[in-house]
Amino acid sequence: MDSEEKLRSLMFTVTYLLMKRRRDLTAAEARRRAEAQQRVRQRHYFLQRQKRMLMMLIAQSTRSVNVARTRAWTNIESTDWWERVVMTEFQPSDWLEHFRMSRETFFILCGKLKQRLTRQDTCLRPALPLEKRVAVALWRLASNVEYRTISSLFGVGRSTVCKCVREVCHAIAVMLRPLYLRTPSQQELEDAARLFSTRWGFPHCVGVLGSLHVPIIAPTGNADSYWNSRGWLSVVTQGVVDGLGQFWDVCAGFPGGTEHASILQSSTLxxxxxxxxxxxxxxxxxxxxxRPLGYLMLGDAGYPLQSWLLKGYPESEGLTPGQRAFNRRLERARSVVDDAFIRLRARWQCLLKRNDCHMDVVPTMILACCILHNVCEVHGDIFVEEWLDAVRKEDNPQPADEAPASCDSPAGEEVRALYCEYFLQQDNHQIQQEHLI
Structure with a gap:
């Protein structure tokens, strides 16, 4: 009897301990689940708060006079922000501010890119609409904000944003370059020469040549060649504009340490x-x-003097009146390319701020921005002067190259001397007219 009593007592003790252990494990599991759920709720709360703050910033940046509408934007989920806000509530000023073009030009652009960018739905997911793909890329080009910000705004993945930027820029370069950025025909060259003569007072000129350095992050290989003379990393773009400030030749993607003359000599121009x-x-x-004289272009001191490419005389006290007159007229005509690059960077700030894209994308992105600049100019889209504030605050001054005199052509010097005589005659004639008055 004593042994049976002891056995029952032992079994009761073991059973109690097992039940207590089970209760302890169950309670611990419940606590872990509660803590995990709390962390999920907190993460979800902070994510939603971040989205709301982002939408509030975007809403405040638009120039809507309707306060109620602006407040409504802050409560809209990013997944349908494009359909519910941009497509239905954006005002003309909103389109210009965020996409740098009018709504009408935006849909013209989408129509021209439709053949290359349209995607079909798959069994796994619906394809991103064409208009949304173009909008994602334009937002990146216009603002240069991070991919994750655009991802939250449009409700797409960061990899999708990167893919949209690559594909849209490539499509613009392939589809729109033959329409908006091409070598002028003979009739167009004649029109350009007439415009330069009447508006800028420089006959026989059909274009102005200039260079633009775009800041970048350090590339993975051969970074030394990307340091320019001002001490910052860049890639160089060579561009030619007509008398209206529209590009008709662009050569992009050279390392920042490349001399401007070397870029010119390696280009088709x-x-x-x-x-x-x-x-x-x-x-x-x-x-x-x-004497017979063909069409020519104007450049700065970084380019070699040629019979078809003129640059100014180095400033010195020994310049003749004709040479000073030539320098004044040339700088006046050359301002068209400086203004074009300023407007280009003010409109597409991925060229103004440091571009963190991979180096295989940057040249295509620059070319796409030049084409889009022409698209906006051709279609008469408004250029907002306030965009220039960002250019005025630029931290990276543009480098200035100077080609040695040994690269200058004697034939170019002869042509330049003709212009000195021509401009001096014009100045003397103007002085005589003023005296007669």
Whole structure:
């Protein structure tokens, strides 16, 4: 009996301990689940708070006079922000501010890119609409904000934002370059020369050549060649604009340490100029100061003097009146390319602020921005002067190169001397007219 009693007592003790252990494990599991759920709720709360704050910032940046509408934006989920806000409530000023173009130009752009960018739905997920893909890319080009910010705003993944930027920029370069950025025909060159003569007072000129350095992050390899003369990392873009400030030749993607003259000599523009492709053949070139003279372009001190590419005389006290007159007229005409680059960077701030994209994307992005600049100018989209404030606050001053005099052509010096005589005659004639009055 004593042994049976002891056995029952032992079994009761073991059973009690097992039940207590089970209760302890169950309670611990419940606590872990509660803590995990609390962490999920907190994470969800902070994520929603971040989204609300982002929407509030975007709403405040727009110039809507309707306060109720602005407050409503802060409560809209990012997944349908595009459909419910942009497509239905954005005002003309909102389109200009965030996409740098009017609504009408935006849909013209989408129509021209439709053939290359349209995607079909799959069994796994619906395809991103064409308009939304273009909008994502334009937002990035216009603001240069991080991919994760655009991802939260449009309700798409960061990898999708990166893919949209790549594909849209490439599509713009392939589809729109033949329409908006191409070498002028003979008739267009004649029109350009007429415009430069009447508006800028420089006859026989069809374009102004300039260079733009775009700040970048350090590339993975051969970073030394990307340091420019001002001491910051960049890639160089060479561009030619007409008298209206629209690009008709762009060569982008050279390391920042490359001399401007070397970029020119490795481009097709150099071949065109040296082979005389800029000058008309039928009819032959018109006379200028008693000799036939073809079309030419203007550049700065970083380019070599050629018969088809003129630059100013180095400033010194020994310049003749004709040379000073030439420098004044050339700088006045050259301002068109400086203004074009300023407007380009003010409109598309991915070229103004440090671009953190991979180096295989940056040249295409620069080319796409130049094409979009022409698209906006051709379609008459408003340029908001306040955009220039960002350019005025730029931290990275543009480098200035100077080609050695040994690179200058004697034929170019002869042409430049003709212009000195021409401008001096004009100045003397103007002085005589003022005296007669």
């Amino acid at each position: 150099w071949t065109m100029g040296c082979e005389g492709s800029l000058s008309p053949t039928d009819p032959p070139p018109r006379n200028f100061m008693g």
